[in-house]
Each structure stands twice: as C-alpha cells, then as structure tokens.
Amino acid sequence: MEENWWAVYLKDLESEGKRQDALTRLNAMINKQGNSLPPPVIERLLQSSTLYDCAVNEKEPLADLTIEFLGYCLEQLRLDTTDEQLPQVLQRGLTHSNPALRSLVLSSLLKELRRQSTTSEILQLPGNELLFYVLDELRQTETQCSATAISILTIVLSQRLNDADIQAKLVQLLQQNEIVRCRAYELGVMLAKHSAACLSSVEFILDAALSELDNDDVLLQASVMEILVPLAEQNHGLSYMERRRVFDLISSRVQRIEENPLDMLLIPSIMKFFGKIAAVQPQKIIAGYPQMITCLFDLLQSGDETVLPTAIDTLANLAGSVPGKTLLHVHFQPAMEQLMKKYSSYTKSASSSIKERVLSSLDVIYTLEAPPTGELSNILKQWYECFAGGQHINQIMELINTPFPDLQLAALSWLKTLCKYRWGILNVQRTGGAIEFLLSRQRDLHKDVKFLKWQIMEILSVSSDFTATETVRFTAYVNEGPYYIQSDMNVATEPQGNA
Known part of the structure; x- marks a missing residue:
C-alpha cells in the first residue's frame, strides 16, 4: 500500500473530530496488511507526534485505540539494538506521559532482548540514548513499568557500567525519593549478580542500600533487606556482604532489641532475610x-x-x-x-x-x-x-476429613510427600480407615482432592509393603483414573412363586 494512504489518515488525526474514525481505519488496515508493511512506513508511524497525542488522556477510549495500533506497529518493527535510529524511533513512546504506552514499548524492547539472549550474545548498543530513556523510567511515579525497565537494564547495562554518563545517571537515582532509590538498589543487586567485575562497578549503589539499614523508617529497612537477598546467591555477592558485615549488623539488631523497641517491628523482615539467605x-x-x-x-x-x-x-x-x-x-x-x-x-x-x-x-x-x-x-x-x-497419620486424616477443600488439599499434599518414604507408607498402612478413605469414590469431593488421592494410590500400588490382594485393588483404582464414578444401579428381582 502506498505511503500516501497512511499519511492521509495520520493527517486526519490532527483534527479531534476525525480521530476516532481515522484510528479505526488505521487499525483495520494494519490488521489486514499483516506483516507486509515496509520498514519506512512502520518507522514513520512510530514517530508521528499526532498519533501519540491521541494517547495522552489515559481514560479516553481513544487512548486504548491508539495503544492498540502502536502495538501492531511495534510487532512489525525489527528492534535491532545495534540500529542507531532505534532510540529516535522509540523515543516518543518511551517518554510519553501515558504509563500504559510506555509499558507497551518497554515490553516490546524486553521481548527482543530476551530473544537475543536465547539465540546469541546481546548485541552491542550504538550509544547511551536508549539506556537514558529506560533509566528515566525508574524516576516515574507510576510503578507498573519499573520492573520491566529493571529487567531491560539488567540485560544491557553491564555493557556500559563504567561509562561516566551512565554512572552519573545512576548517582542521580540515588538522590531521589525512597521509591526511586529502592528501584536503583534492586537494579544494582541484579547487575552485581552478573560477576565480581559488575559488582565492583555498582558497589556505590550497594553501599547506599546498606546505609539505609540505619534509617529510622522500618518499612524502608524491610524493603532494602528484601532487595539485598539475591546478592547472596553468588559467592562474590556473599563475600561482599561479609566484607560489609551485613549479617553481623542485622543480627546485632535482634540481640539489642531492648535498646530500641521499635526494632521489634523489623523482626519478621529480619527472619525472612536470614531465611532466604539460608535457602542458598x-x-x-x-x-x-x-x-x-x-x-x-x-x-x-x-x-x-x-x-x-x-x-x-x-x-x-x-x-x-x-x-x-x-x-x-x-x-x-x-x-x-x-x-x-x-x-x-x-x-x-x-x-x-x-x-x-x-x-x-x-x-x-x-x-x-x-x-x-x-x-x-x-x-x-x-x-x-x-x-x-x-498416632501414625490419624491427625492428617482428621484434617483431610474437614469440609474445607483448601485444608484437605494441604493435608493430602503433605501425605503424598510422606508416602515417598517407606516409614510414611507404613504409617498409612497402620492407620485405621486411611486405606478405605483413599480407595473410596465419594462424589462430593473437590476434583483436586480426588486427583491427589489417586496420586497417593499410584505410590501405594507399587509398594512392596502390601499383600498381593491389596496391590490388585490399588492397581485397579489407579487404572480407573482419578475421576471414575461407580455405578449405583441395583438389579431388583422378585421371588418366584409356586407354579
């Protein structure tokens, strides 16, 4: 299709009275064209100021139509991160006032970067401009795009961590309010996980995060502890935390709890912190x-x-x-x-x-x-x-026999896990009524309860701790499937009288 057609309807967008019809026609046409639009047309559409003006008011249906159309455009755009024109093409979307539109562009960029990371090494960015736009997202008041921005930066920022302009941008983030600072701390931790060299480059961010642990704001301290946890997953991150005496610092808060009763509010967060570190x-x-x-x-x-x-x-x-x-x-x-x-x-x-x-x-x-x-x-x-x-599994059976499906499921799930141990199977065997319940075909049970019962019988059917007769019954139950319904039909017969 000729570029003039698109130019006509882009021109119509300048008139508020024509915008609804123009966007409807643009959406219909891009759907019809599929992936056949030439790159110059796509790039022109994505750089149209009038198009982005239609998405300014988030609450208007027009904004949804515009975002839908731009989504089609982004699907057809080849997001080559080495393309020097890419920052210019994405600039209007990445700096737009509508967070839903920014989210759309960021998600498209993240999708492409993830595709690159699964097929080859991440391509070298031609400059800092695109990174600046994504870093600026961390300063926005809305939260819906920050996680996507951090994911993008985690992938590509390691290429330029020692760049003076990038470092200056990161320092600016640390001078913002606590929400923005926490986003910077999260980014610093994710980058530090890459390697000891990356950790060294963002150490000033990590040090700033640790300084928050002396803050009077309990919620902020709890957030920072949560953010720091992934750092311990890598040995170089754990070494950094030990050098900075992070564990000693946090542990001492618990030991001196009587000196600052407000620290009692931090105890759950401290426990969570140590528990998550202990997991790795x-x-x-x-x-x-x-x-x-x-x-x-x-x-x-x-x-x-x-x-x-x-x-x-x-x-x-x-x-x-x-x-x-x-x-x-x-x-x-x-x-x-x-x-x-x-x-x-x-x-x-x-x-x-x-x-x-x-x-x-x-x-x-x-x-x-x-x-x-x-x-x-x-x-x-x-x-x-x-x-x-x-009491063998009597207590578990009592929980299974409650009328609450969630509690039944939790109890049955643990019972299934216990049956992976021989002593667990023997406890089932020695509990009166347990086998009968597992073999029963109660119709009123939740379908997930029926499925878990069936999975347990699968385990018991291959156990050598039951008689041959029991194993036959168990195997028949398993073969019938978890949702088998027994027939209740009885055949009535009348007594024969004397002829």
Missing part, C-alpha cells in the same frame, strides 16, 4: 548465626498469628535444602523436636490459614529432589514422630 547458603546462616535461629524458634513457639506466617515460611527456607535439614538436626535437634510438637498443636487449634501454612511448610521440608539417604530419612522420621505423637 545454609551453612553460613544456620552454623554462623545460631542466635538468629534461636530467635526464629521463639517466634514459632509464640503462637502470635501476626508473625507466624513469616516465621513458618522462614523455617521452610531453612529446612528446604538437604544441607539445611542436616544442619538443623546437628545444631538444633531439641528445638526442632519441640517445634514439631507445636506444629501439631497448631493444626488442631490455630486458624485455618495457619493450619494450611503449617502443612504447606511441612510439605516443603519433606520434599526431596532425590531419594533420601538412610540418615536423612531417619532425621525426617524423628521429626514426624514428634508431630504425630505415636
């Missing part, structure tokens, strides 16, 4: 900061439902890995046994949400990627026996 560095936290683990056990024993969710999730992080389980057994075995007894009481008397959380946490703790060693299986068996109190 269990030796460092469990063996190196025993006072933090002791504090966690105190929270878990407290019964305070305002802190229990975070504390329960933190224990799951601590005990989620094989080294974590082993270290907790070595250093905190009595505390773990007492806690399992407390968890048992929570599943009887706590609120439904805490019951579900406890069960989900236990499911995480007992889930293993590989078959357990004899030693690990025994550790987990000891913990379970403290929970069960010699």
Whole structure:
C-alpha cells in the first residue's frame, strides 16, 4: 500500500473530530496488511507526534485505540539494538506521559532482548540514548513499568557500567525519593549478580542500600533487606556482604532489641532475610548465626498469628535444602523436636490459614529432589514422630476429613510427600480407615482432592509393603483414573412363586 494512504489518515488525526474514525481505519488496515508493511512506513508511524497525542488522556477510549495500533506497529518493527535510529524511533513512546504506552514499548524492547539472549550474545548498543530513556523510567511515579525497565537494564547495562554518563545517571537515582532509590538498589543487586567485575562497578549503589539499614523508617529497612537477598546467591555477592558485615549488623539488631523497641517491628523482615539467605547458603546462616535461629524458634513457639506466617515460611527456607535439614538436626535437634510438637498443636487449634501454612511448610521440608539417604530419612522420621505423637497419620486424616477443600488439599499434599518414604507408607498402612478413605469414590469431593488421592494410590500400588490382594485393588483404582464414578444401579428381582 502506498505511503500516501497512511499519511492521509495520520493527517486526519490532527483534527479531534476525525480521530476516532481515522484510528479505526488505521487499525483495520494494519490488521489486514499483516506483516507486509515496509520498514519506512512502520518507522514513520512510530514517530508521528499526532498519533501519540491521541494517547495522552489515559481514560479516553481513544487512548486504548491508539495503544492498540502502536502495538501492531511495534510487532512489525525489527528492534535491532545495534540500529542507531532505534532510540529516535522509540523515543516518543518511551517518554510519553501515558504509563500504559510506555509499558507497551518497554515490553516490546524486553521481548527482543530476551530473544537475543536465547539465540546469541546481546548485541552491542550504538550509544547511551536508549539506556537514558529506560533509566528515566525508574524516576516515574507510576510503578507498573519499573520492573520491566529493571529487567531491560539488567540485560544491557553491564555493557556500559563504567561509562561516566551512565554512572552519573545512576548517582542521580540515588538522590531521589525512597521509591526511586529502592528501584536503583534492586537494579544494582541484579547487575552485581552478573560477576565480581559488575559488582565492583555498582558497589556505590550497594553501599547506599546498606546505609539505609540505619534509617529510622522500618518499612524502608524491610524493603532494602528484601532487595539485598539475591546478592547472596553468588559467592562474590556473599563475600561482599561479609566484607560489609551485613549479617553481623542485622543480627546485632535482634540481640539489642531492648535498646530500641521499635526494632521489634523489623523482626519478621529480619527472619525472612536470614531465611532466604539460608535457602542458598545454609551453612553460613544456620552454623554462623545460631542466635538468629534461636530467635526464629521463639517466634514459632509464640503462637502470635501476626508473625507466624513469616516465621513458618522462614523455617521452610531453612529446612528446604538437604544441607539445611542436616544442619538443623546437628545444631538444633531439641528445638526442632519441640517445634514439631507445636506444629501439631497448631493444626488442631490455630486458624485455618495457619493450619494450611503449617502443612504447606511441612510439605516443603519433606520434599526431596532425590531419594533420601538412610540418615536423612531417619532425621525426617524423628521429626514426624514428634508431630504425630505415636498416632501414625490419624491427625492428617482428621484434617483431610474437614469440609474445607483448601485444608484437605494441604493435608493430602503433605501425605503424598510422606508416602515417598517407606516409614510414611507404613504409617498409612497402620492407620485405621486411611486405606478405605483413599480407595473410596465419594462424589462430593473437590476434583483436586480426588486427583491427589489417586496420586497417593499410584505410590501405594507399587509398594512392596502390601499383600498381593491389596496391590490388585490399588492397581485397579489407579487404572480407573482419578475421576471414575461407580455405578449405583441395583438389579431388583422378585421371588418366584409356586407354579
């Protein structure tokens, strides 16, 4: 199609009375043309000031039509990051006042960068202009585009981290309000994960983040701790945190809690911080900061439902890995046994949400990627026996028989995990009514409950701990599928009289 056709309707956009009709025709035509529009036409459309003027008022239907049309244009644009014209083509979209439009352009750019990263190395950018536009997004008041901008910068900014102009832009971000600063800290952490060299280049950002831990704003401190966690996933990041005595600093806050009672508000965030670090560095936290683990056990024993969710999730992080389980057994075995007894009481008397959380946490703790060693299986068996109190799986069955599907699912999910251990199967076998329930075909059960029951029977059907007759029944159940419905039809017969 001739470029003049597009030029006519772009011209119509200058008249407010013609905009609705013009945009409708533009959308219809670009849909009809598919991917056949020549690049010069696409670039002209994306640089049309009148087109972007139609998207200024977010609440008008016209803005939605405009964004829809620009989306089609971006789909046809080849986002070659080496193209020196690309910043000029995307500039109006990246600097527009409508966050939905900026989000569209940023998402298209991120999609292309991810495509490049899966097929080859990221292409070298021709200059800083495009980066400046994306960095400026972090200063916007809206939050919907910041995550996309950080993802883009995480991919491409490492190419130019030592550029003086880029460094100056990053310094400017650190001088903004706390929301913008936190975005800069998140970006700094994501870049630092790449390599020790990248960490060195953004160390001033990380140091600024650490300085916030002396801030009086509890919410800001909690946010910064959350942001810093991924830094420990790489050894060079962990080394930086140790050099800066991050763990000692945060740990001391707990030990001196009586000096500043307001720090009590930080305890859940501190526990979450240490728990998430322990998920990737269990030796460092469990063996190196025993006072933090002791504090966690105190929270878990407290019964305070305002802190229990975070504390329960933190224990799951601590005990989620094989080294974590082993270290907790070595250093905190009595505390773990007492806690399992407390968890048992929570599943009887706590609120439904805490019951579900406890069960989900236990499911995480007992889930293993590989078959357990004899030693690990025994550790987990000891913990379970403290929970069960010699009652096999009676307590789990009580939870399964509640009328609440979410609680049923959480209990069944943990039971399925327990059945991956021989001692777990034996506990099922020795619990009166458990096998009968699993084999039953109750019609009123939630479909996900039926599916979990079927998965458990799959495990039991290949176990050598049952008789041949039982195995036949289990196998038949499995072969029938999770949603099989038994027929209730009975054949009535009348007694024959004497002839």
